[in-house]
Amino acid sequence: MAVKHIPTGIVHSGAKGGNTECGFNTKESPSHWVNTSSRITCDKNGCKN
Numbered sequence: 001m002a003v004k005h006i007p008t009g010i011v012h013s014g015a016k017g018g019n020t021e022c023g024f025n026t027k028e029s030p031s032h033w034v035n036t037s038s039r040i041t042c043d044k045n046g047c048k049n
Contacts, residue, residue: 003016003036005024006031011036014026020046021047022046
């Protein structure tokens with residue numbers, strides 16, 4: 001599954017309510033994250049692998 005960071009528009013690997021594969025905690029600002037089926041756009045280690 002993928003999760004989108006609304007302020008930046010970047011789509012990460014992971015799910016809302018946990019951590020992204022590159023280490024962001026989606027629980028810190030839950031209103032900034034939304035689950036999506038969009039293609040992952042994050043280039044950081046973990047998400048893009």
